[in-house]
Amino acid sequence: MALLRTAGGLTGKVKDLTGPGLTDHFGAMCTDLGATVRAADGNLVSVFGDTFSGNRVGSGDWRSPVILIGTGDATHPIEYRQAGGGDVRYARQLWHYRHRSSPGLLRRGISTVIPSDLLRVGDTLYLHAMVNQGLHNVVWTEIWQSDDNGHSWRHLGKQAKFPAGLYSGYAQCWTWDYDAEDGWVYVVSTGFQRNKGLILRRVRPEHIGDQSRYQAWCDGEWGPEAGVITPPGETWGELSLRRFDCGTWVLGGFLSSAYALGYRTLAHPTSNLADMPVQRPVLGCAWDGEDHDGCLVAQLYGGYLLPGSRLDTVGGVGLVVSQWNTAVGWPYKVMQFRVTLRNTTAEVSV
Template identity: 65%
Template sequence: MLNGKAVDLTGPGRTDQFGVTATDLGASVVAPNGKLVSVFGDTFSGPMVGQGDWRSPVALIGSGDADHEIVYERAAGPDPSYARQLWFYIHDDASSGWSRGGISTVIPSDLLRVGDSIYLHAIVNHGFGNVMWTEIWRSDDSGVSWTHMGEQAKFPGNLQGGYAQCWSWDYDPDDGWVYVVATGFQRNKGIILMRVRPEQIGQRSQYSCWGFTNGSWGWGQQSTPITPPAEQWGELTFRRVSAGTWVLGGFLASQYALGYRVVSSPVANMYTTPLQIPVVGSSWADEDPADSRVAQLYGGYLLPGSRFDVQGGVGLVVSQWRTDTGWPYRAMQFKAQLRDTSQAPLPTDPINL
């Protein structure tokens, strides 16, 4: 297929039978049972933002990948026919004096599969953009039920100067590390890199940062952004596509576009790796999703089965929210082309990073 929008992933006639009519995000992984699990943010049963039953996060389970249309078969949680909030809390706000727990909403960052478990990193907010803490939940039944990993799996909102709020992560079986990229939830920061052993995912003290100190990069340092300073990022996607091939990207807020780098390693030089932009933002009057121009876009999660150097070979989940009317507010499945630059000779880095 050509590059561009393939199909709406959510919305009327797609996911409203699960009470998922208006929603966004949609980071996805293949579960241990082979099904595709996708996690969504603020979700409403009504036809637009703010109408009907509000839950976040919710998850849907089905099949599909970069080459095949995603179709959801059931909701996560105790009721397969209705997407309940994955865990209980009350959506609080200032009108109550923040007296009902103080959490406005919990937004999912990303899913991680390691062995027979799936991990969900989630962002706990007290009003929009005000992150109190983030936390990790675990599923041992292919995404149906979720358990909080405990106090040590809670990360302060100001960790790493606020750069460790919105995550994406993947496991490298070749070296046994889980690599985490992170940025702030305000879309005004670069990306940092951390790593942890799988058995220590729920222990925040065991995460090590990649940093530039005394003229060289290394682990166990104060974190240094790995992306060029002009770049400001939102939602992230970080996936090991195959041995020696990783994709780092997502919503590049500073360019109002979806941007990606294809690299050989999590510690590859992002300054010298070309940035590829397969989907761009536009005005509502000028949008053409079939031509990869999308109004009020964000997200940009890489789908399993993505292939490089092929037209339409890369699958992306792209969000769109028309904030003045509350609809469209949806996730969409896109196809795109990315060059495999992981093995390409890179130009000399002029600033020795």
């Protein structure tokens, strides 16, 4: 597999991952998000949000979440070769429910289910998802499990259904990763309204489906209460937490308070975030100011870290970036970027 170069060198936009000629044959002409992990069989598994078979948002067959499976990594081109969800040729909704979009129907149903993030522990994949009654109105969140590399999914039961108001609404949009050294899954979360900071929890893999077994981080201790770990005024949307091969953790995603994709490098998820600088490798801009080679993207969000990413390497970190022109409904797509992130864990002030 050839090493990817962007149009402007080793950083910037690599390619569109979804859209015409790329994923339309899976019924995924329009889609967003794209949190990605490498499954036990070596394939990349990406989960997408509201997905439409037509050429703009709201057109055609509407599903969410959906799975696409392929190859590639942070510095090599991602190509989706099949779909999950039980039909390798068409990206079907991972579980059955009916999308209800009118106000009257919403009182008796849900509008959509939005994926937060994927997690792999051993041979098993987990998916956390947010159930919504209207845009950004989360009514509960839940966890699903796949034992066949993303092709089929099962709900983990009543204890894996989390109230939307848990921790005052800071436990809606999740990101998570597993630390094989200490045996914990670390979960960072925020609200789905892009107006909150972050909280930190942890759980043993065998207890992922039992909300009573999660521990929260507050004032330097694990316990039942969660404290906001981000500085005042800092707010977030979509999140991505990954432990890189070098052992350093990277936490970031859509930094809504700065209209950018922002990331911190951490020695551990419990590191004091106020001490760690936020690096902003991709910035939001107006539509007439776009420069994808220069990492300027209009109406950007997402920002999921890709497997194979490396710190302190030019273009060594891969990102999955979403873009949605909300005025006209297209573009509504997912893109692959390469950026550079420094490991700043040694720069903590004493």
